[in-house]
Amino acid sequence: MENEQSRVIREQIPRSELREHSSPLYLTSSFIFDSAEQGRAVFAQEEEALVYSRYSNPNTTEFINKVCIMEQAEAGLSFSSGMAAVFSSLAGLVRSGDHIVSSRAVFGSTHQLLTELFPRWGITHTYVDATDKQGWEDAIQENTKVLFVESPSNPGLEVIDLKHLASLKEKHPQLTLIIDNCFATPHLQKPLTFGFDLSLHSATKYMDGQGRVLGGVVVGSQELIDQLTFMLRHTGPALSPFNAWILSKSLDTLSLRMDKHCENALAVANFLEQHKEVEQVRYPFLSSHPQYELAKQQMKAGGGIITMVVKGGFERAKNMIDSLEMIKYTSNLGDSRSIATHPASTTHSKLSQEQRATLGIQEGSIRLSIGLEYVNDIIEDIDRALLKSK
């Protein structure tokens, strides 16, 4: 079986003697040893066997295997949330005195990790403007161990040149390149094929796709994953088998769902670009996007997130969100239901207006996570809210 979609759907943990068709849920915290001798051999790493669900579980293994197929990765680890994946991936690679170079526009909690938590342990960072090619190179120091990016970024939807960053490793072989690939999903973007070392996800978003469970995953080479395994096993942010079971089943439809998210989002973005109450629209697959050509090279489609700026600024944006009827305001994205958020008054409210501007957030910016509803219903709701909030 060559086809990625077929392989994902057919990937399954070994059937039990009950001959079930669909993978069962293994809600067990531990696994028994056949004998004291087997217990010894497993702990001595002479024999591989399931031991304890903090280490691994059939359901988490199946979920990871499917992500590895899609990302073309050798190995992976699953986590209780996207942030657990971000934290463990970074913390597993750096130590006191090390330095991280990161794109400036990163997920809020990743920003807190870099600016508030890591400095407590003597780990420093430099932020770079995503599209400033020379800036990346200039930021690399002798003690830089990790280069971390999000592309497309949240909520500015900047697209970073992944091949260019991977080429920096020729001069700086000590670097490990990590991408938070959550917005694109492995269906739209495969960063390891561009030379990235680790690709991680908040599985809470498109992988679940229906706003039900939290989860995280990181994939890459066996060698790097082995390094991170120590961190996962002994700090304990393990993914619950139940969540893994949900996520694994959801991955069977990820590519279908993403194609539809992208089709709907492009239609909404085109509609908004013509709208007289809209100042600006950002979507990677609109030809007006500053990195449109790059987005087309490294992504299969533009994704499900649009950032728009309404005329009238802060108050108008809030009014518009309040005027939406079908689309709800909630702190999630990548759901089958469309979602609207206003970064300036919520996720990014603690930043100054200037700081927000560097992240591509204006007072009137609204982030739309376009769902799987009938596209005309999405457009109608947004249009009505735009006119009502005038």
Ligand SMILES: *Cc1c(COP(=O)(O)O)cnc(C)c1O
């Ligand atoms: C949501 C999100 C995270 C954090 O994931 P959780 O599952 O909420 O912990 C990290 N990165 C990006 C880009 C996200 O959207």
